[in-house]
Amino acid sequence: MGGAARPWLTGLIVPVLLGVAWEAGVRFGLIPGRLMPPPSALWHSAVAMTHAGELQTHVAATLWRVLTGFGIGAATGTVLGTLTGASERARLLLDPTIQGVRAIPSLAWVPLFILWLGIFETSKLALVALGVFFPVYLGVLSSIQDVDRKLVEVGRVFGLTSFGIVRRITMPAIMPVWIAALRSGLGLGFMFVIAAELMGASEGLGFLLLDGQQMGRADSILVAMVTFALLGKLADGMIVGLSRPLLRWQDTVRARL
């Protein structure tokens, strides 16, 4: 079967069918094209925006914010998660505070970030980083605590130092959870970048959304949304692709698929 040879084609069946139905609906006057521009109109808008250089600018701005914020949030989440996971003292000292802060809905920080860091880039990066931080922190913390004691003992019997155990046992052991945490962190990063861009920006896909609403241009809104979907899928696919060689040893159902 073709589905077996190119499994990703299976995933395209539903979007293509929906697109065709949508296009036909508009052509036959069943769906108002002004509010729900069909795929062909979206394609034309996207091409026009690309020719004008507009779409690239927005994509670049958003990507820069997501990736920088993701980098900051993932790095702090990993470092603090490792610290609290590995040291009981650090956990007792820091974890209650971090969990307390986590209970505040992240968007509640928006006014304060703007007040503290201004309306420009810094506050946006801070919001994205905050969104990425928590899933990564929680993932690393819990996975370190779940590392198999028996494997740690193997490291001890064969003469590893505490640092050696972290490097050669703990780190590879938590790798699968860490990568899953990075993926969910990245997903939240994309969510928070929209929030950041909606709260005031002159460029970025979030700005494009807001601009489309104010100008009554449903096509810009939909182009921005589709671009978000593509970027998110692409970035996630990159994490999956880059991490695959690191996880080849796993004996899981997923690994056998």
Next chain:
Amino acid sequence: MTLLTIEHLNKTYADGTEALRDVSVRAADGEILAILGGSGCGKTTLLRLVAGLDEASGGVISVGGERMTGTHRTISAVFQEPRLLPWLNVEQNIGFGGQHLSAEERSGRTAALLDRVGLAGYGKRWPKDLSGGQQQRVAIARALIGHPGILLLDEPFSALDPFTRGSLHELLLALWQEMKPTVLMVTHDVDEAVFLADRIVVMQPRPGRVHETITMNLPRPRDRISPVFDTVKRRIMHAIDRSLGEHGRIGLRQAAGELSPWW
């Protein structure tokens, strides 16, 4: 050099459970000493103390006259489960046991051991792709790559089928004859103890103590189905039966020394 001396060892856990009481055992250089007993007699606890994974509440463990604290380079172990690191391939897992070796020495010994344990050509495979017996072979190679003076075995064959177990006994004996480490082996399998050990220490439970030490006068290679093997086994079974006291009888009907086998 690798004489292992355990003197007046006590272990009481934080919850008050007394696991070992005044255990004294000596293993001569290159000897295979089996610690035999049912569950709850503290045999695994004893092994963990010698490995340096737990701390004794009292008593002394010394290796070659040197008092031990914590883990020691000359002591290596094979556990009940293979405990291979799943993210390292077979070769890397074996090499893991030789932390103190140079990279060159490590890869040379790894190749030799792979061959020796019958896994030549398996070096690049992942642990998940091996059978239980193969994984335990890798664990044995990992334990031996550093040429340990003392090899600790914590019921390493108990999870395997009888045929795999038998072939691993042979493998272990062959490797022991080449390298001559002192072996301290914990087991609840009388057959295994009689087949492998020079001496058998029968432990008694709650709290774990030494009940009796029996020297095997069976020449190697030993034959599992020979009458003399059976006789020795019976003697050990009776020692265990006595060690368990009134409430732990294991169903022996004949006195030790009578010839017709009860099994």
